[in-house]
Amino acid sequence: MRVTAIRLINFMAFEDTGWIELRSLTLLYGRNSSGKSTIFRALLLLKQSLAASADTGPLVFFAPGGATDQGEFVNIVHRKPGEDTTSLRTISFGFRCDLSDAPVRVQGVEHRSLDVYCAFRQVELADDKSSAKHAQVMPVALRVCSPAARSGDAQEEILFAVEALFERGANDDWDELMHTEVWGRWVEHLDCSGVRLGPAWELNSTDTGFWPALGGEVAALRDTNIYDSLLDLRDLVSGFLSRTTHIGPLRPPAQRVYAFDRDTAAEWRQKGLDSYYKFLADGINSDIADEVDNWMRELGLGQHVDVRRQTFYKLATISQISVDDGMSVNIRDLGFGVSQVLPVLTACLAARKGDLVLIEQPELHLHTKGQAALGDLLVRCIASGASFVLETHSESLLLRTRSLCAQHTLDGGAIKMGEIDRSLLELMGICFVHRPKENTRPVIEYISINRYGDLENFSREFVEHFNQAYKDLRELNKVSAQIRSREVKGVRSD
Numbered sequence: 001m002r003v004t005a006i007r008l009i010n011f012m013a014f015e016d017t018g019w020i021e022l023r024s025l026t027l028l029y030g031r032n033s034s035g036k037s038t039i040f041r042a043l044l045l046l047k048q049s050l051a052a053s054a055d056t057g058p059l060v061f062f063a064p065g066g067a068t069d070q071g072e073f074v075n076i077v078h079r080k081p082g083e084d085t086t087s088l089r090t091i092s093f094g095f096r097c098d099l100s101d102a103p104v105r106v107q108g109v110e111h112r113s114l115d116v117y118c119a120f121r122q123v124e125l126a127d128d129k130s131s132a133k134h135a136q137v138m139p140v141a142l143r144v145c146s147p148a149a150r151s152g153d154a155q156e157e158i159l160f161a162v163e164a165l166f167e168r169g170a171n172d173d174w175d176e177l178m179h180t181e182v183w184g185r186w187v188e189h190l191d192c193s194g195v196r197l198g199p200a201w202e203l204n205s206t207d208t209g210f211w212p213a214l215g216g217e218v219a220a221l222r223d224t225n226i227y228d229s230l231l232d233l234r235d236l237v238s239g240f241l242s243r244t245t246h247i248g249p250l251r252p253p254a255q256r257v258y259a260f261d262r263d264t265a266a267e268w269r270q271k272g273l274d275s276y277y278k279f280l281a282d283g284i285n286s287d288i289a290d291e292v293d294n295w296m297r298e299l300g301l302g303q304h305v306d307v308r309r310q311t312f313y314k315l316a317t318i319s320q321i322s323v324d325d326g327m328s329v330n331i332r333d334l335g336f337g338v339s340q341v342l343p344v345l346t347a348c349l350a351a352r353k354g355d356l357v358l359i360e361q362p363e364l365h366l367h368t369k370g371q372a373a374l375g376d377l378l379v380r381c382i383a384s385g386a387s388f389v390l391e392t393h394s395e396s397l398l399l400r401t402r403s404l405c406a407q408h409t410l411d412g413g414a415i416k417m418g419e420i421d422r423s424l425l426e427l428m429g430i431c432f433v434h435r436p437k438e439n440t441r442p443v444i445e446y447i448s449i450n451r452y453g454d455l456e457n458f459s460r461e462f463v464e465h466f467n468q469a470y471k472d473l474r475e476l477n478k479v480s481a482q483i484r485s486r487e488v489k490g491v492r493s494d
Contacts, residue, residue: 001232001236002354003096005021006039008020011042012077013038013078014035014441020039022356025427026389026429027397029392034434034435035435043358048066050242052209052210057136061075065270077122090119091120092120092141096147097233097236111159116144117143122136123136140164141161141162144158144230160230243356245356247360251273251342253339256332257320258318260316275350279307280319282317284346284350292342292349301370341366344374348377348381348388349381355386356387357386359388362394363394372397375397379415395466401449402454409452425449425451430446431447
């Protein structure tokens with residue numbers, strides 16, 4: 001069982017992303033501020049919210065040393081131009097779950113894929129002891145649907161849904177929980193199907209992270225396969241998020257000496273640098289260390305990386321990194337590229353089946369040959385069963401992956417995923433995020449690579465995204481021709 005796609009509704013710049021497929025290798029392109037990083041932010045927010053409690057609320061917008069700082073609900077909810085903060089919408093996060101290994105049966109129909117949505121809203125609640133009101137983020141819906149819901153008739157395809165319904169109070173200045181509804185084909189034969197539960201029963205997130213907890217008067221669920229399946233889906237989504245690693249665009253700078261205590265180690269882990277921390281302080285698997293050396297050579301950054309560690313009573317560790325390229329040099333005395341690529345290398349090489357690795361601008365501080373070699377690295381790493389999503393601006397990386405797809409076709413090669421051989425074309429995906437001129441909201445365009453390495457289903461905007469170098473070269477040739485023409489005519493221009 002695994003999560004194969006995500007969907008964001010009313011989250012930041014997106015009104016609805018549609019389903020974003022998570023392939024083994026997904027390249028995410030787009031101009032600055034087009035909305036690419038929004039996808040990463042959603043996943044990091046939900047991962048951080050796995051530790052949610054009654055004290056924090058269902059969504060943990062900020063945590064000391066955490067992976068992300070999202071401010072508050074008003075900062076992440078999508079608003080159309082002109083809308084103010086008083087008309088906050090409901091945010092929904094969707095997960096497409098592949099259940100091929102353990103299909104779920106609903107009224108005799110076997111489902112090998114289900115779409116799960118968790119929805120949240122900020123409501124204004126009146127204090128029980130005073131007339132004061134306060135804003136509170138609450139889970140307001142949990143839905144399980146068949147993927148066939150995309151065909152149009154979503155209501156008929158809802159298998160299970162529980163939704164908290166609010167109405168404005170008498171003075172129109174706060175929200176009041178009126179009732180909670182349960183419906184769907186999955187529960188039609190149960191007493192709770194279609195019932196309206198009183199305000200005393202409400203969705204909550206206590207002890208389950210952000211995932212809405214089910215309880216109260218829906219006791220009829222607990223003795224059915226529905227309840228067990230909901231728990232399985234919760235565990236699947238939670239496991240998917242907990243195994244998500246994010247390498248940001250600003251990796252730790254080179255230091256002459258790295259010092260780690262328990263707090264520093266925990267902070268690095270929270271920021272997605274667990275594999276890099278192990279490489280520096282704990283001693284990473286020797287096979288991975290050898291692979292780091294191999295790829296440093298491929299990237300043209302050195303022959304061998306040497307890490308010297310000293311531990312003090314298991315309380316602290318200091319480490320020094322030297323890179324040997326004919327002579328041993330401390331990483332602090334090298335260019336910035338080495339310190340920025342090592343976290344990427346260790347994260348990719350340490351990834352295992354079921355892991356999702358998000359990397360922002362992996363090509364930073366790398367020359368074009370090194371950027372192309374990243375494509376080789378990633379194609380090698382997806383054989384582990386891990387998935388990688390790269391937010392990138394590198395045309396060299398795109399060209400190399402296209403070339404590898406064509407070479408795999410020519411060689412008849414395949415990537416072994418466990419016991420199954422898969423074509424690289426099946427495992428690759430390209431997403432292009434852009435804002436059409438007539439529409440300020442971003443859209444996601446899905447581009448495929450064919451067996452010849454050619455791009456298919458791309459728009460004019462995608463061509464324009466990579467066209468600037470060609471335009472500049474054409475303009476240079478035009479101006480150069482004018483200069484030569486003048487010189488031939490004897491009208492020399494200095």
